[in-house]
Amino acid sequence: MRTTLGRTPYHVVAGGLAVIFLFPLLWNTWASVSEQPGTAQDSGYGLGNYRTLLDYDAGLWRYLLNSTVVSGLTVALTLGVSLLGGYAFARFRFPGRNALFLLTLAILMVPYATLLIPLYVLLGRLHLQNSLIGLSLVLAMFQLPFATFMMRISFEAVPRELEESALVDGCGTAGALRRVLLPAVRPGLITVGLFAFLAAWNDFIAPLILISDSEKAPLPLAVANLRQQSMGAVDYGATEAGVVVLAVPCLLVFLLLQRHYVRGFMSGALKG
Amino acid sequence: MQVKAPDRTAAAHRAGPEDRPARRPRTTGPLWRSRTLQGIGYAAPTAVYVAVFFVLPLLLVGQMSLSDWPLIAGDQGRNAPENFTDVTDSTLFWPAVRFTLLYTAIVTVVLLGLALLLALLVQESRPGAGFFRTVYFLPGALGLASASLLFWGLYSPTTGPLSRTLEKLGLVDDPVSFLGTPTSALLSTVFLVVWKFAGFYMLILLVGLQRVPHELYEAARMDGASRGQIFRGITLPLLRPSLALSLLLCVTGSLLAFDQFFVLTKGGPDNSTVTVVQLIYREAFQRLNLGTAAALSILVLAALLLLNVLQFRGLHRADES
Numbered sequence: 001m002r003t004t005l006g007r008t009p010y011h012v013v014a015g016g017l018a019v020i021f022l023f024p025l026l027w028n029t030w031a032s033v034s035e036q037p038g039t040a041q042d043s044g045y046g047l048g049n050y051r052t053l054l055d056y057d058a059g060l061w062r063y064l065l066n067s068t069v070v071s072g073l074t075v076a077l078t079l080g081v082s083l084l085g086g087y088a089f090a091r092f093r094f095p096g097r098n099a100l101f102l103l104t105l106a107i108l109m110v111p112y113a114t115l116l117i118p119l120y121v122l123l124g125r126l127h128l129q130n131s132l133i134g135l136s137l138v139l140a141m142f143q144l145p146f147a148t149f150m151m152r153i154s155f156e157a158v159p160r161e162l163e164e165s166a167l168v169d170g171c172g173t174a175g176a177l178r179r180v181l182l183p184a185v186r187p188g189l190i191t192v193g194l195f196a197f198l199a200a201w202n203d204f205i206a207p208l209i210l211i212s213d214s215e216k217a218p219l220p221l222a223v224a225n226l227r228q229q230s231m232g233a234v235d236y237g238a239t240e241a242g243v244v245v246l247a248v249p250c251l252l253v254f255l256l257l258q259r260h261y262v263r264g265f266m267s268g269a270l271k272g
Numbered sequence: 273m274q275v276k277a278p279d280r281t282a283a284a285h286r287a288g289p290e291d292r293p294a295r296r297p298r299t300t301g302p303l304w305r306s307r308t309l310q311g312i313g314y315a316a317p318t319a320v321y322v323a324v325f326f327v328l329p330l331l332l333v334g335q336m337s338l339s340d341w342p343l344i345a346g347d348q349g350r351n352a353p354e355n356f357t358d359v360t361d362s363t364l365f366w367p368a369v370r371f372t373l374l375y376t377a378i379v380t381v382v383l384l385g386l387a388l389l390l391a392l393l394v395q396e397s398r399p400g401a402g403f404f405r406t407v408y409f410l411p412g413a414l415g416l417a418s419a420s421l422l423f424w425g426l427y428s429p430t431t432g433p434l435s436r437t438l439e440k441l442g443l444v445d446d447p448v449s450f451l452g453t454p455t456s457a458l459l460s461t462v463f464l465v466v467w468k469f470a471g472f473y474m475l476i477l478l479v480g481l482q483r484v485p486h487e488l489y490e491a492a493r494m495d496g497a498s499r500g501q502i503f504r505g506i507t508l509p510l511l512r513p514s515l516a517l518s519l520l521l522c523v524t525g526s527l528l529a530f531d532q533f534f535v536l537t538k539g540g541p542d543n544s545t546v547t548v549v550q551l552i553y554r555e556a557f558q559r560l561n562l563g564t565a566a567a568l569s570i571l572v573l574a575a576l577l578l579l580n581v582l583q584f585r586g587l588h589r590a591d592e593s
Binding site: 010011013014017018020021022024025027028031036038080081082084085087088089091092093094095097100103104106107109110111112113114115117118119120121122137138140141144148173198201202203204205208209220223224227236239240242243246247250251253254255258262265266 | 307308309310311312313314315316317318319321322325326327328329330332333336346390393394398400404406407408409410411413414415416417418421422423424425426428431433467470471475476479524528530531534535549552553556557562565566569570572573576577580
């Protein structure tokens with residue numbers, strides 16, 4: 001340690017690593033707007049590759065809409081179920097409480113791929129195969145262990161007196177939840193929503209298996225297909241533009257809500 | 273898992289304001305009943321969700337693994353244990369298992385080593401530490417499929433910057449094919465995964481480092497301990513829970529690798545980078561056999577449960593000693 005970290009100036013090591021970490025992101029963004037033979041942008045700088053994306057198959061707007069719908073539904077479902085579940089596990093006693101909590105956490109123990117094959121059949125029986133709603137239901141399920149744990153500890157951290165005074169004031173438990181507890185657990189909700197959004201926006205294998213219609217593909221699947229389907233010459237430029245469109249919302253959301261993201265790590269909820 | 277034991281005194285509070293003087297849970301009466309029923313009501317969405325989308329698929333995958341189940345035609349009745357023997361007899365199975373294990377070993381060592389270095393580098397409140405933390409984590413906000421698509425362009429022998437730079441520097445004469453041989457494809461994928469996940473594991477280790485009391489460092493420094501001694505004697509032992517968690521997540525995640533190989537190498541060259549989960553996908557959607565895909569899924573599940581039990585036991589024993 002002394003010989004390596006001690007003598008080399010900290011800024012040289014940390015800065016050098018920062019360059020390596022940033023380079024792929026910066027290069028990809030630059031390449032997406034710069035001149036490349038064999039792409040729509042074959043001379044000078046410009047947005048040709050992005051225009052290719054707009055016209056590809058069902059069109060960029062369609063895929064963005066699909067991704068937005070899936071991410072929105074997944075976040076809403078995860079928040080709704082884990083808010084009520086977290087409240088129940090933290091504040092109520094009922095038969096089967098611990099068993100249900102452990103069973104929810106057990107979702108973490110089962111590999112993603114193991115569940116996707118039967119879910120493919122099951123969604124078919126529920127007429128939710130090849131549907132964005134079915135996909136969102138599945139994606140939200142994989143968020144439940146983290147979300148339920150996070151909401152449970154968020155509710156447990158709220159002083160009990162707060163809820164009791166609301167109950168004395170004549171609120172039912174639903175009223176106490178809405179008026180008093182909801183604002184108190186908001187940081188937990190933001191963390192859960194952030195994790196659910198990033199997971200849903202970026203997921204690849206679930207739509208690959210559950211969505212067969214290219215019109216309904218979320219953006220990661222559409223960009224991967226764009227690359228595979230172009231016969232002969234590969235369109236690197238359009239792929240690079242696609243990566244930019246995929247990355248920008250994630251990076252923005254992460255940079256804005258960084259504090260809430262880190263809380264997910266501090267909570268112990270990742271100790272699965 | 274960190275599961276809190278139910279707190280009995282807290283439960284007494286929970287029964288409602290009227291119970292407070294007695295501090296005893298009421299087990300009869302309308303108030304208890306309504307409180308219990310309300311609890312069940314709030315937990316109902318979770319229960320239904322877990323039952324329909326987790327327990328039911330688990331039972332179904334078991335049934336499917338024992339049945340002749342073509343993708344299009346559906347259930348054709350029992351054929352056990354044919355799916356399992358089909359899977360283990362397949363020429364791709366053992367190479368995929370070996371490759372997945374090799375990939376997991378390499379990624380785990382490189383990734384956790386680098387993550388530890390990053391965490392130590394940015395743990396103290398040195399100027400710019402917050403900035404560097406954010407930078408190292410940024411690739412983690414991307415999806416794995418997006419990152420794989422990005423590196424697919426980066427590694428391109430024709431338009432990628434790496435090959436062109438090497439050519440311009442005169443280090444190579446011909447364009448470099450980073451994904452062209454089995455070894456280079458594996459190492460290129462490892463590099464992508466390390467880039468994408470190093471910041472994630474750095475965050476987990478940073479949380480662990482923050483739990484080390486500052487006084488311990490100061491006391492050791494006063495006693496004249498060297499940096500190496502402090503690292504081995506204080507940091508590493510106290511960091512063990514975070515390292516164990518990182519190890520578990522990293523090993524599990526790598527054993528289930530899919531996106532990076534599906535997008536970046538497509539299993540090639542010559543099927544040299546086919547992972548076990550890719551094999552599940554091939555069985556189901558290229559060979560159109562959900563029965564063998566389910567059998568393979570069950571084998572993966574069994575392997576992971578075994579791994580979890582072993583790791584849990586290992587940790588338990590280490591805690592006792």
